[in-house]
Amino acid sequence: MSLSVPDLNFRVIAPALIVALTALIVLLAELVTPAPRKRWLGVLGLIGLLIAAGATVGLWGAPASAFGGMVVADNFGLFLTLVILLGAALSILLALDFVRAHRVDQGEYYVLVLFAVVGMILMATATDLIVIFLALELLSLPLYILAAFKRADARSLEAGLKYFLLGAFSSAFFLYGIAFIFGGTGTTNLMKIADALAKNPRNDLLLVGAGLLLVGFAFKVALVPFHWWTPDVYDGAPTAVTAFMSVGVKAAAFGAFFRAFLVALPAFAFDWRIVLAALAVLTMTLGNVAALLQSNVKRMLAYSSIAHAGYILIALVAMGASGLSSALFYLLAYTLTNLGAFGAVIALSDGERERLEIRDWGGAARQYPFIAAMFAIFMLSLAGFPPLAGFTGKFLIFSAAVETGWAWLAVIGVLNSLVSAYFYLRPIVQMYMSEPVPGWDRIRVAPLVALALVLALIGVIALGLYPTPAIVMATGGFLR
Amino acid sequence: MGDLALAVVVLSGFVVALVAPTVTRHRHNAAGWLIALLPLALTLYFVAQLPRLARGEVLTFAAPWVAELGLAFSLRADGLGVLFALLISGIGTLIVIYAGGYLHGNPFLGRFYAWLLVFMASMLGVALADNLIVLFVFWELTSLSSYILIGFEHESASARAAALQAMLVTGAGGLAMLAGLLLLGQVSGSLELSALLTQGDALRASPLYPAALLLVLLGAFSKSAQFPFHFWLPNAMQAPTPVSAYLHSATMVKAGVYLLARLNPALGGTDLWLYAVGGIGAATMLLGGYLALTQTDLKRLLAYSTVSALGTLTMLIGLGTSLALKAMVVFVLAHALYKGALFLIAGAVDHATGTRDVTQLGGLARAMPITASAAVLAALAMAGVPPLFGFIAKELIYEVGLELGVWWISAIVASALFTVFIASTIALGVFFGQTRHTPKHAHEAPSSLWLGPVVLAGLSLLIGSAPELVSAILIAPTVAAISGKPVAVKLALWHGVTPALLLSLATVLVGIGLFFARDALRRLLAPLRWSGAEQTYALALDGLNALARGQTRVLQNGYLRRYLMTIVLATVGLTGAVLLNQPIWNQLSNLPWETIWQDARFYELGLAVLIVLATIAAVVSPSRLGAVAALGVVGYSISLIFLAFGAPDLAMTQFTIESLSVLLFVLVFYHLPRFTRLSTSRARVRDAVIAALAGGLMTLFVLLAVGVQFQPSISDYFLENALPLAHGRNVVNVILVDFRGLDTLGEITVLGIAALGAYALLKLRREKIE
Incomplete structure (x- = not known):
């Protein structure tokens, strides 16, 4: 045998490289930036994300593979890359004032976010299980730290520790799964696994490996019963971090999840579709039912994010082109809406005091008519009300399911949306129909946060009223 | 594209809604009259289209929306659509004017108008949509605007609860309907109503038909307050009266009826349709009338009678005979005219006297003559007395019942009795008899408040006396749209002495008799009130909450x-x-167990035993240090295994990492409290x-x-090439620094950084001590 040098096409990983480079520059710049100017490091990060987005657009439409089939730049991966960059940029906008208010105004914050973004992008574009695993770790480690970033706050520390311990466990399962898949097929490349499977469809080792991979993915995207960390971590982590990880991780992990199962394991579809359908039902139902009682906005949004993972899973069960594009569209819609919702929480916080209890939102509509209206629209979009982004996304996923003969799953999804309307409406009722709560004086809303909210709002409404361009972009599919 | 005007008409309400608050702020007193110009213009537009419809033409508009999904923003105005559009815009005009007087001085009037217009535009969208998804979008928008309008007086907790209840029940139904509509689209291959309606046979033959039908019915029934979802409508009476009159009597609650009528050519005509639609309709008709008997609040009384009327309409669609469909269309129009008027009168009475309790009201005709005359006309129409339009409607319904047999006609007559009773309660009880003392001193309502009732009641009289005004240009195209084929409609006030006429006479007399026995009747029925459906709703909500609580306590407990x-x-x-x-x-x-045992070398077995023992020790060890040391033994043993199987580089890495991690463990554990x-x-x-x-x-x-094993062992390659390629005799060294030089560099870096970390930890500790 001989050792060969893989094809080093750095163009294909340009977005990830640019973000990584930005992270390193920010890390160095942090050393020489005086404390009052730390926010400029965030601006530097934003510029890097913008350039990376430009590079991503430059790669659009010409699918290419590099590094011996380890990563690709296909429209599926690039779409997710854009979603991830968008989510990261909006969450940095949200964080610029937030970190100062919470006295964690350190350059490392942005560095960690950027490194996590590198991991996310790689995860969405990797076509080899080993790279997926490395990307998974690269995105997870910064998030463990970010969750615990508010070091003076015991809840933040607890969140970081819990996330880390459970995450380490699931990573181990994931890695073990890769080993079994390698044992079953002799390769970790997704396309080659599919080939091996086509030759030898009875492959128990591969089945075991797929089960363990599923555990790893299920943990990252928070499927029931691997979701336990979500409410505790979302609640304890600083709100800006929660906003970031609620969207970026979902996009990246679902990207790899879809790719691994649809590219490598379609031959097993009969087995895993049933398992995933069951998980989807469990996830949607538990997420929505548990969210009913939450009095804390962040915990409510945590359960809501679990439920949304369930909806997206329906798209995976549906398979096919429509399932794939509906999932991409949904992730985009969810990213905008969820960041908007968390952004509103950040916008109305008074220094370190945040309106975390739903009852604190009483009369907010009178004090902040615009923020309240935007928050209400984000809630309605999450609930799937037309004509907002959330509705279009749900509609796409449910019709993909109906199209492929999974009508019952779509019906359960619809029923779940109904349960969810109840808890999404509660903060709206509170804002518009209750008296202001004493102790919440009117404060000035940070302009950058307001900017992020308006951007998200424009997206949510545009994706609802005229979704065509986004749907067209989402139908690119994989490079196989 | 088609008629662009149609799209403008539907969307204009949304645009005007944006400026309504500004208009109201600057011209508070005249806002109602100004804003009413929009619905008035729309009404005139629809009236102008009637001749075209009568010629059998259909107005359409389509613009691409999400072409990839076959979704178009398509509208279609046929007889059925325009009948509803006329009701929506015509009554809308009166309601907007009325609200100007009713909510005069309310600081949120502008917001009220904005949402009222949003509702109006959405409702027009429901009536005129051709694409099922467009229809659904507008459908949910009506639920949302209804939610906000019911909760308009949000200071009151019961208004908030009622708003939420209405929203959950109708929103839920709407979602079920969406699933049903998607199934219909799946079977017929098109989401356009115009295409769908031509595929009735294929739809009815499909195995998905029952599921799709039941899902659609859930939507229609919840929206139109059919049993067992009827309870939300009376509760929604918390809304300001213009909203009750408009949404919860004339238009929104008829959306379900509209949908059933619309889908009749595609889904109707089966046994399932007859029993589900006709049966539930009849049950609702009777239940609504019965529950109305004990009501004393004017608006709740009217609400229950609306439930009953909606049941009648649903029943007629379910029966599906051509006579039944004709009766249904006539009744839709008649009911909208008289019930809209009566709701507005109830609001005017409330406004003038400060109470809506019928036991507290009487003899208002002297103080409010104009309102009273409108009330009498509307009540006569409701009771079905000639020459009002309600009479023609009721005659037709009786004919349907007589055609079908004794059970149906008995049910219809029973509900008619309840209706006459309710009509008498309002007209006779409130406006005649002894004058009662009321919270406010009664006075005639301002013109904005009596205009609506007078116009609506006047129309009842006009159309009743001259039914040919509407029969050819409005009723016939509508019936044609519902039955899916052209029909000729001739309406007349006088048919000679028929069984239906005699029944009518008897109903009116007995109904009025019931009215005079009203006190006894209320006492008799008071203990028999039934609210099972509403309790089920409450139970379901409580159950969900309990489930959620259990989940949090047992599973999500933070451990x-x-x-x-x-x-x-x-x-x-x-x-x-x-x-x-x-x-x-x-x-x-x-598996070749034999050879596995034979091949095993003694030190391999020894290492395996060591690992197992060390693991057990780590688990049972009473001290942290002991556990860490045991884990270290496991790690070192594994690196020895690597060594034994010929992977010295791996073994070295494992060895160093193991050493470092044990060291770090010890450092960290030093700070922790005692192991318990x-x-x-x-x-x-x-x-x-x-x-x-x-x-x-x-x-x-x-x-x-x-x-x-997939790949051949790599050892031979290294052994052969160490000298010629890398010029080294020590193969292990060559592997570490040459073949895998990059790996080694990475490992060294990792180790270096880990060592730095350990140093930092040590330093931190020293500084603390100092």
Whole structure:
């Protein structure tokens, strides 16, 4: 045998490289930036994300593979890359004032976010299980730290520790799964696994490996019963971090999840579709039912994010082109809406005091008519009300399911949306129909946060009223 | 494209809604009259289209929306659509003017108008949509605007609860309907109503038909307050009266009826349709009338009678005969005219006297003559007395019942009795008889408040006396649209002495008789009130809440060990399912066990035993340091195994990492409190079982993997090429610094940084001590 040098096409990983480079520059710049100017490091990060987005657009439409089939730049991966960059940029906008208010105004914050973004992008574009695993770790480690970033706050520390311990466990399962898949097929490349499977469809080792991979993915995207960390971590982590990880991780992990199962394991579809359908039902139902009682906005949004993972899973069960594009569209819609919702929480916080209890939102509509209206629209979009982004996304996923003969799953999804309307409406009722709560004086809303909210709002409404361009972009599919 | 005007008409309400608050702020007193110009213009537009419709033409508009999904923003105005559009815009005009007087001085009037217009535009969208998804979007928008309008007086907790209830019930139904509509689209291959309606036979023959129909019915029934969803409508009377009159009597609640009528050519005509639609309709008709008997609040009384009327309409669609469909269309128009008027009168009475309790009201005709005359006309129409339009409607319904047999006609007559009773309660009870003392001194309402009732009641009289005004240009195209084929409609006030006429006469007389016995009747029926459906709703909500609470307490309790336990168990379950495959066991028993034992060298076995012992020691050790040391033994033994199997570089890496991590562990543990045993022995046994399960399963899987080898051993390559390629005789050295030089560099970097970390930890500690 001989050792060969893989094809080093750095163009294909340009977005990830640019973000990584930005992270390193920010890390160095942090050393020489005086404390009052730390926010400029965030601006530097934003510029890097913008350039990376430009590079991503430059790669659009010409699918290419590099590094011996380890990563690709296909429209599926690039779409997710854009979603991830968008989510990261909006969450940095949200964080610029937030970190100062919470006295964690350190350059490392942005560095960690950027490194996590590198991991996310790689995860969405990797076509080899080993790279997926490395990307998974690269995105997870910064998030463990970010969750615990508010070091003076015991809840933040607890969140970081819990996330880390459970995450380490699931990573181990994931890695073990890769080993079994390698044992079953002799390769970790997704396309080659599919080939091996086509030759030898009875492959128990591969089945075991797929089960363990599923555990790893299920943990990252928070499927029931691997979701336990979500409410505790979302609640304890600083709100800006929660906003970031609620969207970026979902996009990246679902990207790899879809790719691994649809590219490598379609031959097993009969087995895993049933398992995933069951998980989807469990996830949607538990997420929505548990969210009913939450009095804390962040915990409510945590359960809501679990439920949304369930909806997206329906798209995976549906398979096919429509399932794939509906999932991409949904992730985009969810990213905008969820960041908007968390952004509103950040916008109305008074220094370190945040309106975390739903009852604190009483009369907010009178004090902040615009923020309240935007928050209400984000809630309605999450609930799937037309004509907002959330509705279009749900509609796409449910019709993909109906199209492929999974009508019952779509019906359960619809029923779940109904349960969810109840808890999404509660903060709206509170804002518009209750008296202001004493102790919440009117404060000035940070302009950058307001900017992020308006951007998200424009997206949510545009994706609802005229979704065509986004749907067209989402139908690119994989490079196989 | 088609008629662009149609799209402008539908969307204009949304645009005007944006400026309504500004208009109201600057011209508070005239706002109602100004804003009413929009619905008035729309009404005129629709009236102008009537001749075209009568010629059998259909107005359409389509613009691409999401072409990839076959979604178009398409509108279609046929007879049925325009009938509803006329009701929506015409009554809308009166309501907007009325609200200007009713909510005069309310600081939120502008917001009220904005949402009222949003509702109007959405409702027009429902009536005129051709695409099912467009229809659904507008449908949910009506639910949303209704939610906000019901909760308009949001200071009151009951208004908030009622708003939420209406929203949940109708929103839920709407979602079920969406699922049904998607199924219909799936079967027929098109989401356009115009295409769908031509595929009735294919739809009815499809195995998905029952499911799709039931889902659509859930939507229609919840929206139109059919049993068992009827309870939300009376509760929604918390809304300001213009809203009740408009949404909850004339338009929104008829959306379900509209949808059923619309889908009749595609879905109707089966037994399931007859029993589900006709049966539920009849049940609602009777239940609504019966529940109305004991009501004393004017608006709730009217609400229950609306429930009953909606039931009648649903029943007529379910029966589906051509006579029934004709009766249904006539009744839709008649009911909208008289019920809209009566709601507005109820509001005017409330406004003038400060109460809506019928037992507190009487003899208002003297103080409010104009309102009273409108009330009498509307009540006569409701009771079905000639020459009002309500009479023609009721005659037709009686004919339908007589055609079908004794059970149906009895049910219809019974509900008519209730209706006459309600009509008499309002006209006779409130406006005639003894004058009562009321909270406010009664006075005639301002013109904005009596205009609506007078116009609506006047129309009842006009159309009743001259039904040919509407029969050819409005009723006939509508019936044609519902039955899916052209029909001729001739309406007349006088048919001669028919059984229907005699029944009518008897109903009116007995109904008025019931009215005079009203006190006794209320006393008799008071204990028999029935609110089972509403209790079910409350139970369902409570149940969900209890479930959620249990979930949080038992499962999401914050303990990491619980989370971990479920994750491990779920993993065992997911992967263990593979073992259900019989061949796996064969494969395991076919492994070359003999040679495995023979090939094993003594130090391999020794290491294996050492690892097992060290693991056990780590688990049972009473001190942290002991456990860490035991873990270190495990790690070192594994690196020895690597060495034994010819991977010296791997062994070295493992060795150094193991050393470092033991060191770090010790450093960190130094700061921790003493090791205590927290869990009970029962919990420990449980944990042991779970651990054994997970470990055992993984061992099995590893055994499966034994004997799999894909690539030839790499050792030979290294041995052959060490000297010629890398000029080194020590193969291990060559591998480390040459063949795998990059790996080594990476490892050195990692180790260096880890060492720095350890140094930082040590330094931190020293500074603390100092």
